[in-house]
Amino acid sequence: MSATALTRPWTAPARKRAFLNAIAIGVPLALGAAAVTWRLAGVGAAIATLTVGLALSLLIALRLAARFDQDWLIRTLDARRPDMEDSAALLFADNATLGPLQRLQQARLTARIDADTPDRLAPEWQRRSIALTAIAALIIVALALLWPRPGQGPPTLAPASEGVAAAPGIPRLVAQNLRILPPAYTGLPVRDSQSLDARVPHGSRLEWTLRFDPQASVPRLLMLGSQPLALRRDGEDWIASRTADAAFLYRVDPAAGRGPTPPLHRIDAIADAVPQVKAISPKASLTLVTRGQRSWSPTFTATDDYGVAASARLRITLAIGEGENVTFTEREIAVTGSGPARDRRFTPRLDFGTLGFGPGSDMVVQLIVRDNRSPAPQEARSPSLILRWPSAQQPEGSGLEGMVNTVLPAYFRSQRQVIIDAEALLKQKSRLSADRYLARSASIGTDQQILRGRYSQFLGGEESAQPQLPTADADAETHHDGDGHDHGPPRQPAPGFGVAEDVLADYGHPHDDSAASSLDPETRAILKNAVDEMWQSEVHLRQGHPDLALPFAYRALRFIKEVQQATRIFLSRVGPELPPIDPSRRMTGKREGAASRTLAVAPVERGDGPAAAAWRALGDGPGAIRGPIALDALDRWVRSEAARLPDPLALSGALDAVRRDPDCTPCRAKLRGLLWTAMERPSARPARRVAPNANGTRYLRAIEGAAP
Template identity: 70%
Template structure:
């Protein structure tokens, strides 16, 4: 009986579902159209999604009404041959009496003569027609309704402040439409003022009206090519792309009458995205026991939005000493959160990257903004995760002291060559592992010697501070052999102990005392030592000898250089004549006072104009030659605090040379634009009583 119930109810429920969705479809179309016109595609999809959820809920509620009770009522009302006993066909749990069982068997054969589709509800034709008409009306209105910034603008009264003159056109109404670039997501807006600030790359459209009607108005720009005005009925229209800030004026009468005021358009440049690390806050982190993955968290912000995906550069450094291998790869990372403030939290699995003990993992996030074309790219800070390897057993006793100390004092580049040649001769008599061990030992000596010479190039020390004592280096030979051995630290936390044990001040290192030619030769010697060390540590002394010989040749070249160390003392003063001390004799002494000459910086035209606009002896009461000042302003526009304001002040003085307020405004602008003057030398104090007595005693006039 359950199958029979489902067979008779299913057509009715399916009709209810399809009828509900047929009624909802016109309304969803209307909602999507309104959302697209108001907020764009994203808002339209949001409205359609909400409407679909509501329609689905209503459809399920309507379909749920067609149950067993509905079926029994419908069969009893539409099938007289069932004798109002259709409930017996679908009785499930209640036991039936013998008479009821007999009646059920009688009508069971009769129900198959009908079809379940006969009980389906009719279509909601009238409602469907009404909803369709309403949806069509909403769609038409939404499509015809102008968006902000579409259609003819509403003109605002002009605020030029010019008096009306018979026969001379003047601006009476105006509108400035600003259409930002699509990537900014900013809406189109109309400005009643002709002064505005807009994103760089925006489209500017002027709509102007004149009274009486102008014949050839123009947009006069102080710099650059002005856009042309075209007539459209009673209005004049001009447009251009905002590439840089500029000043302009609207001249309706072709220079007849007083000059119109200047207007200013400021271009707001798109700032590059900013990236910062949220977790971890320190640039270097150590791995924790049992850690198998790492999730650094970055925050990327931008004024108009960051791209939804970024690139994460992962660099692995695996190994220790000279056996370090580097690998680099980039992976795509998806961000979360709003476009202007996204979060990137990639999960880095150590196994997939091959990150093991004794290595460093360096990550750096690279993001882009949504600027189109040419998006701006910014790289974030680098974060390092270090996985220390198990500590090697440290040597102790006299054996460890000899292994780390003797090579520093007694090994030289010549000795390394001699040892390598001797080892090559003994190769046949030595076991292979013994041969490799002795070669690696010589390579360790080469490494220590390379560290001694590297400190002269600004590198960190490797071993004891004493430099090699061979290859012609000896006391008094003119070379710097380093200071005395380091003394024991004064105690834990002492500042001098920290500097002496863990670093050195680079301004006092020998690297600052090498001339460029000698430094280049010494760098080549260190490079050859490194090649020799690499081959020796790999058990190949025969391949290391050519590099060792080259290093020795470069070292000899450095020793024979005409000048190695620069003077690090003060100026060499002439010797003092002891016979004239305390005698008061002044013969042969000359006045060594240096004359102070005025220095004219790169603000010459600005300084001249500033003096001419003042009240001093250089002031000019009449017209001032402003051509050089304009050229100076264009040349130095990048460093001036407000180049447009200075240009406007120059134009005001040119238009009305007798305007006192304009001249004062230009002078103030020049003062802020010029470089700050250097400090003047202090005057010598006048002679006091004690000084006068001293000068009198030695026979000098005060």
Template identity: 65%
Template sequence: MSAESLFAQWVAPARRRSVLDIIGLALPVLAALSAMAWRVFGPSVALAMAVLGVGLALLIARKRAISHDRAWLIRRLDATRPDLEDSSALLFLPPAIPTPLQALQRARIADRLDQGSPHDLAAPWSRGWLIALSCAAVLIVVAMVLWPRPGEGPPPLAPSQEGIAAAPGLPRLIAQNLRILPPAYTALPKRDSARLDAQAPLGSRLEWTLRFDPAAEAPRLLLVDGKPVTLRRDGDSWIAGMTLDRSFLYRVDAAAGRGPTPPLHRIDALPDNPPQVKALSPALTLVKPGQRIWTPAFAATDDYGVAASARLRVTLAIGEGENVTFSEREIPVSGTGAARDRRFAPSLDFARFGFAAGGDMVVQLIVRDNRSPSPQEVRGPSVILRWPSARAPESSGLEGMVNTTLPAYFRSQRQIIIDAEALLKRKGSLSADRYLANSGTIGNDQQILRGRYSQFLGGEEEGEPTLPTADAQGHSDGDGHDHGPPAKASAGFGAPEDVLAEFGHPHDESPASSLDPETRAILKKAVDEMWGSERELKQGRPDLALPYANRALRFIKEVQQATRIFLSKVGPELPPIDPSRRMTGERDGIASRTLPLAGVKSSDGPAASAWRALEGSAAPDLTALGNWVRANEGRLPDPLALTAAIDTLRQSPRCAACRARLQSLLWTAMERPMGQALPRRRPDDMGARYLQMIGGGGS
């Protein structure tokens, strides 16, 4: 047998026992530490500690096994085998023995080596330490499992605050506790409240623990405008639980309707607000010389935390006017900072996105919060990077104009067609709801564009556009027309000057001008086709909307390609003046111009009636008032307080303070009255004589 084979045979049992012994000692320690970490920090920290501990134990065991090398084996054989005559090193020498004496001694001890076993060299098991550590680990694990966490186990009960005096035979509430378990996504701890009024996040678990004296038979939680909640017995206490899905009022009914009415308690459900996204970079930035990377910065905040990853929508616009090419993509980005206040600052390489001179890059951050299920998604403001072309550099004085006109490119008729075609290509990768939502968004853009053109035909502008479209091209100086002085800044989209700049030359004053019939007919066709495109897009059918959109674009281009659009001058059509009646004072045929006053309809009828009844001594209709509160709770400042006041007055109809309280709440809940038309002030003596004279009654 070779020296290497002999060494591996005699060292293997010792190495194996060393590894198993270390792992056996490490497992109880890891179990105890993981149990404590799970109890204090939660399961994620406990799992991480267990994985780290196992890795450390394996590293120590490997190092201990490697220490059993050839030198260790020689020392061990010489120490435990006297018959080897301290010559065990000769067994592991190479075959080429230098002297005959060493060869003779090697042969002698090789025969004696087989009289022993390799297992005799292994170190003994650490039984004492293993038993002690295992017992300690078991005790620690059991203690961690049984030891109650804050908010677990029987809660401590606080004295009742109902204020109901004891009565013979009637049970009353003497101790109470309200436990609130917020949803996991809020990362809020469980808490116990000594009061039965509380505020909790929407979706929290509410658990009541109540104690009555004398023992109650069937206590309940009576919800105002809701079903009663039955309590179940648990020893000397009664417990109940429910999920908080809305704010509500309730009272603890211990005596099943006997005795005095318990006071009301209030639970307010705090909704999860959507995240807020703020752009830290300027709304418009120009590319600097030599710049090749852009790092827009955004800040996202949320009451319970923003997701660590978000999406960045990048839109590129290259070209000018109708020759603009668009591309859009979404890339994942990661945020930094605390969960409730994250920062997103992605680095965008121009070469990667194909961004070049004469283009615009628009980025928009899309974030989600940590709500589960159904996280809320919010789109942040857009940030624009403009790379001016070399032939038409923009000065700093044009930044305001660029910021105003740039978004018009994204709502041109050609862009609507591009967006619809892109959506059709991505149909297979989108869910039905997402596909319908994207199609509806394009439909909204089509609606805004339709409103821009329809206002020129006498219709009202839809939406709130403030910019001209990018479907029309202007004309330049030197075309043979007098364009007058430089145009002033537009007050917003819809001004007649903007229309003429798009479709023709303003030869007349804009307030007294209109499109010629031929141009008007063409625009009418374009608007009709836009209407068909909008209808199909909002129904989630962009494939059917494309023919309408393409025809609308052709009509718009037909108007743009017209060499001249003549506008007929239209003035106010006033009745002819009769010179014979001038300076005569005759009033025959002159009708009164007094306009009738229309009454304002209000939905506060029940509330106003109840307020007037409370103002006097009549009994208000509390049923109708309660229905009015439920129907208008979305706009009321505090519907629960109003409901509580109604319920209190229903329980105590003769309570003057209760009537005053309800009346004051109604006054703040009703809509503020609009300004009334005041009658004309009566004239004085001189004015009366003047009116009499011009009316024909004077002398």
């Protein structure tokens, strides 16, 4: 019989018993702790506590069980079994190391060992501990489940502190409780206020529980400025309830007006704040599309005092198109926020392809969030973020600056520029290589071509047509692309020459569709001549003969000057339409209908009359009234002007205090102080200067050199 074969059956019952003992103690404890946690911190925490508690119990139980090993067995056999003769260790000793006598003894023990069962060696059930723990756990669980929650069950009344002297036979408030049940959406717990003054969320339900001594018959809650609230008897106590829709002042009237007047209490209704939305990224309101960007993810955060609805709407406005041909599309998509309810983060991903967003378009996004107020959620909008995809063709520009009046000077300057460039090239001819000279000349020719194209627009788009070759140059060599020699680097029309001056194309547009029709036939003829000369100039420039081109260029310039003097181009404006000036009346000296006029002006309505009057009456200066003051006018004024006043409720309260006790100096001072905050600041009429006396007048006149 090997040692292990012997150990296992002999220790197993003890181990099992120890394990079960520990588990029987640990599990109730874990359950108790879980119940307490559930009460304090909710289900999640309770489950966690239970898991941890059970795991801990298991661990401890296993460790305790592990103590029952071979050494324990030897000790216990030696102690419990006299027939083991204090040599139980021999049972587990290695045969090889034993002497003959030891072997003999071992054999005897092996024979005897089964005389008793291993169960007898197991430790006792720890009945007391198990029972105590179970009872304690039961109590804890019961307490955790049944302990009264605040706001549930009958409230505990707090002693009243009305500061009213007791009068025999007249009921008096002795104990009070104000239970505040905030609206469910706020997620705030029900709470009991021991004071009768409270600041409560708007829409909360208020439940008063009051006790009077001696017992009152018809106690009421007197609301300042509205109907009194009757109290309902409930055993010893009196109960009333009301919803806090607005701030109000009230007093507990235990004895229907008999006895001293108790002080006012104030309930402030804190309105639910509108959610705040901020754009986190991008910071700037205008962002440009980066190269290769396929989607856009602006980030917004929304905060609210009670919570922001998880789903918000994103309003996307797409402005697609250029110039006046812009189409707007507007759509709203739903976005879901992440993060805690009070501070949500919205990161919509806007895919350009899905939205149809392309070059030359603007995308304007605005997030619209709602809070969780019920019944009517409040809505807030974020600032608009604009994503712009600039078009490749259109230069950046905005507004109407430099409208149209520099159109012709700009063209004029351009022809002048061609001449200047050509002359400069002629001067440098000796220093330049032939190729370079030709290239420069051709480049000026390109400029000339662009300019010619622009003027051709006014002639009805003849730029694309081959100009008629003037007879003088009929034999001139014509050029085509690919005819074997270089025309210089082709110019892209967009950047560079003439673009900055091209105000007409940018900001104006001709009077009607055809540019040519804005000109009279005479001007058209001159302009045509100019374009013809430009053509000649261009031909020579492209051939590398700026000297030959110059006369034509000069002639073109002269024609353009004539055009400029001859005519105006009428352009319709983009922007405000002013009434046309009647030229027939200008500078004629006739002024029918233009006459002196009286411009009436009426002063604004102002009014803090009752407040100012009461303020004067409450003071100690002129106009003071030391006895009772008629405050009805002020009371009416406070009610009607409540929206303008910073704290109408406090004013009403102070007013009530003064009315009740006209001789109460601190009450009067308090009301006067509050009235100061409720007065307008009139636009000052300057106080008069004190007139100088006779001597002063004489002095003032004398220093002016006048006769005294």
